[in-house]
Amino acid sequence: GAGVSQTPSNKVTEKGKYVELRCDPISGHTALYWYRQSLGQGPEFLIYFQGTGAADDSGLPNDRFFAVRPEGSVSTLKIQRTERGDSAVYLCASSANGGYTGELFFGEGSRLTVL
Amino acid sequence: GESVGLHLPTLSVQEGDNSIINCAYSNSASDYFIWYKQESGKGPQFIIDIRSNMDKRQGQRVTVLLNKTVKHLSLQIAATQPGDSAVYFCAEKAGNTPLVFGKGTRLSVIA
Numbered sequence: 001g002a003g004v005s006q007t008p009s010n011k012v013t014e015k016g017k018y019v020e021l022r023c024d025p026i027s028g029h030t031a032l033y034w035y036r037q038s039l040g041q042g043p044e045f046l047i048y049f050q051g052t053g054a055a056d057d058s059g060l061p062n063d064r065f066f067a068v069r070p071e072g073s074v075s076t077l078k079i080q081r082t083e084r085g086d087s088a089v090y091l092c093a094s095s096a097n098g099g100y101t102g103e104l105f106f107g108e109g110s111r112l113t114v115l
Numbered sequence: 116g117e118s119v120g121l122h123l124p125t126l127s128v129q130e131g132d133n134s135i136i137n138c139a140y141s142n143s144a145s146d147y148f149i150w151y152k153q154e155s156g157k158g159p160q161f162i163i164d165i166r167s168n169m170d171k172r173q174g175q176r177v178t179v180l181l182n183k184t185v186k187h188l189s190l191q192i193a194a195t196q197p198g199d200s201a202v203y204f205c206a207e208k209a210g211n212t213p214l215v216f217g218k219g220t221r222l223s224v225i226a
Contacts, residue, residue, distance in 0.1 A: 004158070033213070040123055042204045042216030043159065056213065091158050104214065106158030 002026075004107035006092050012113045013082055021077040021110040025094030032075050033104060034067055035091040043091055049075060050098045082114045123202060125221045134192040136220045138205035143186065145207035149214065150179060150190045154201045159216075162190070162203075192222075200224045 005024040013019055025032050031050055035043035045059040049069045057067070064082075069075040079086055089111045093104040128134045140148070146167040151159035165172045165179045165188075172179050178191040188205050202219045 035216075040218075042206075042219050045213040045215065048213060059213065093158070103161050103164075104159075106160070108156065108158050 004092055004094055004105055006090075006107040006110050008110055009108065010111045010113075012115065014115050015082060015084060017082050017114075019079045019082055019112060021079075021090050021112070023075045023077070023092030023094075023107060025073065025075070025092070026096075026105055027073075029094035029096050029105070030072070031095045031098045031102070032069060033093045033095075034075070034077050035093065035106075037089045037091055037109070039088075046077070046090075055098075079112075082112075084114045087112055087114045123219050123221045125223060127223045127225060128195050130197060130224055130226050131194055134190075134195045134199070134222060136190045136192075136203050136222065138188040138190075138217050138220075140186050140188060140205065140207045140217070142207060142209050142215070143183075144209040146210065147208040148179070148181060148188050149206045149208075150177075150188075151204045151206060151216075152199075152201045153204065153219070159204060195222075195224050197224045197226055 007022045033048050034046040037043045047067050048056040052069055052072045064080045066078045089109040091106055091109045093106045095102040095104050149164040150162040152162050153159045163174045163177050163179050165181050170181050176193045180189045202221050204216050204219045206214045206216045208214050
């Protein structure tokens with residue numbers, strides 16, 4: 001596809017459940033970022049991948065959050081034992097350059113609602 | 116009552132007028148700044164960027180001004196159009212660190 005693709009676009013789950021959110025970056029982009037956006041706020045950084053490795057996971061709020069990018073393309077954000085406070089839009093972005101340089105291209109996000 | 120977080124600063128302008136959206140940034144070490152536009156239900160979209168060694172940069176209908184002395188960034192949109200209605204975020208970066216977004220301003224264009 002032409003842009004960053006995220007699935008599902010909407011996910012409703014119950015407190016305590018496990019959730020996976022998928023990001024398919026722009027083909028050839030080596031850098032991939034996950035951000036979280038709460039209502040009325042700007043996106044907050046979660047994690048950055050350069051290739052297959054997590055170069056910076058300093059934004060992950062706690063050990064319930066984990067992300068992988070096993071083949072250096074598609075990434076999955078995994079949230080265990082979801083809590084109501086995890087409700088937000090999870091945004092994925094990719095860029096052609098690494099090291100936080102270059103323009104970030106964002107997907108439309110996955111809206112997570114934890115009941 | 117509603118959460119304070121739901122009340123974004125709002126700027127309403129008449130179609131055809133110029134818009135100025137302001138942003139105060141916090142990190143004096145930031146050396147790169149970007150303005151993003153976010154329409155409802157979509158991800159942020161890059162508008163224009165500026166490095167800290169510049170104080171002004173122009174694009175198509177948009178100008179970004181940077182005042183490092185007071186840590187202030189502004190986005191000027193010329194001849195504002197209905198399609199410019201969106202939430203605008205400034206974002207800053209210091210060296211090899213992630214992009215940090217501000218809280219956003221909602222721009223409403225009155226036809």
